[in-house]
Amino acid sequence: MGAIPCYNDGMHTPRGNLTREKGLAASARFAHLAIVTLMLIVVVGTTIGCTNITEPITNEPVDGVLTVHYLDVGHAESTFIELPDGQTMLIDAGRKGAGPGIVAHIEALGYVRIDYLVATHPHDDHIGGMLHVVEAFDIGEVWMPGFDHRTQIHDNFVDALDAGSITTHTAWAGDRLHTAPGLTVDILSPIEGVKYSNSDPNDWSIIIELIYGDTAFLFTGDAKTSIILAATDNVVDVLQVGHHGSKTSTNEELVSILSPSYAIISVGEGNRYGHPDAVVLDALSSVKVYRTDMHGNIVVTSDGTNITVYADRNVLVSHLLVYPTYHASFMRRAA
Numbered sequence: 001m002g003a004i005p006c007y008n009d010g011m012h013t014p015r016g017n018l019t020r021e022k023g024l025a026a027s028a029r030f031a032h033l034a035i036v037t038l039m040l041i042v043v044v045g046t047t048i049g050c051t052n053i054t055e056p057i058t059n060e061p062v063d064g065v066l067t068v069h070y071l072d073v074g075h076a077e078s079t080f081i082e083l084p085d086g087q088t089m090l091i092d093a094g095r096k097g098a099g100p101g102i103v104a105h106i107e108a109l110g111y112v113r114i115d116y117l118v119a120t121h122p123h124d125d126h127i128g129g130m131l132h133v134v135e136a137f138d139i140g141e142v143w144m145p146g147f148d149h150r151t152q153i154h155d156n157f158v159d160a161l162d163a164g165s166i167t168t169h170t171a172w173a174g175d176r177l178h179t180a181p182g183l184t185v186d187i188l189s190p191i192e193g194v195k196y197s198n199s200d201p202n203d204w205s206i207i208i209e210l211i212y213g214d215t216a217f218l219f220t221g222d223a224k225t226s227i228i229l230a231a232t233d234n235v236v237d238v239l240q241v242g243h244h245g246s247k248t249s250t251n252e253e254l255v256s257i258l259s260p261s262y263a264i265i266s267v268g269e270g271n272r273y274g275h276p277d278a279v280v281l282d283a284l285s286s287v288k289v290y291r292t293d294m295h296g297n298i299v300v301t302s303d304g305t306n307i308t309v310y311a312d313r314n315v316l317v318s319h320l321l322v323y324p325t326y327h328a329s330f331m332r333r334a335a
């Protein structure tokens with residue numbers, strides 16, 4: 001095993017890093033994944049590039065597993081996705097200090113390439129670690145919203161993309177990032193022609209819907225409730241709760257419409273914003289909620305039909321009556 005993943009964003013005390021036992025189990029998993037990946041590349045081939053959404057899913061899921069890692073990066077966001085056809089996607093990269101930990105986590109899974117790198121919006125808690133990521137991995141293509149936000153961190157990221165001649169796309173609803181049998185990854189927002197704020201990058205957050213077989217995942221960045229609901233009214237199984245659990249991004253109407261079974265909140269312990277907001281947790285009272293500040297890294301898998309949640313730490317979230325049970329896997333099975 002290489003370095004133990006740890007995250008240090010200056011706002012968050014790392015806890016519950018992967019144990020050696022879990023790490024060894026993970027090694028076996030990486031070998032298995034590598035074999036499955038190679039087989040799938042041969043069988044399925046690779047599809048890179050953006051296409052427009054024109055046709056519904058007609059194929060059965062490939063014989064693979066979708067694995068979504070909601071990384072514990074403090075009060076920030078970073079989600080690494082192992083697509084069932086062996087391709088990889090990283091949505092956001094936490095704050096600057098989290099970069100090395102994110103890179104270590106992905107390398108420990110056995111990957112050297114990120115096929116799709118998505119910067120949902122140019123806030124430091126979402127693109128801070130991008131420079132580390134771009135320098136560490138072979139990058140396929142990058143997707144960013146068309147919002148020009150001049151900060152040193154953003155400029156350094158863009159300069160690194162230019163230096164590496166990495167293809168960069170401006171994301172708009174209707175763009176399809178990737179498709180494979182049973183799998184679609186679509187951008188739902190921002191919507192071309194809509195007047196978003198000139199001053200708030202959150203409104204420009206790239207919203208992504210990932211459908212694999214009968215299961216659906218939604219990634220919302222820091223978009224506010226009205227923008228998420230303008231983008232979709234599709235039912236989702238796993239909702240990445242918007243804006244770290246801020247009340248601006250989740251309400252009862254949204255939960256009622258999207259009807260998630262699982263909600264993942266990427267949030268830092270003791271953050272100064274009071275996230276997740278109590279009204280958000282109330283709105284999610286019928287949903288199984290997992291939080292990176294309590295559960296650490298949260299991993300959700302889908303075989304196209306069944307969803308399984310794993311977490312670094314078993315935690316009793318008393319007000320939600322979630323009782324994760326231990327599972328002897330590379331992480332603890334949470335539900």
Ligand SMILES: [Zn+2]
Nearest residue numbers: 121123202222
């Ligand atoms: Zn933001």
Ligand SMILES: [Zn+2]
Nearest residue numbers: 123125222243
């Ligand atoms: Zn944020």
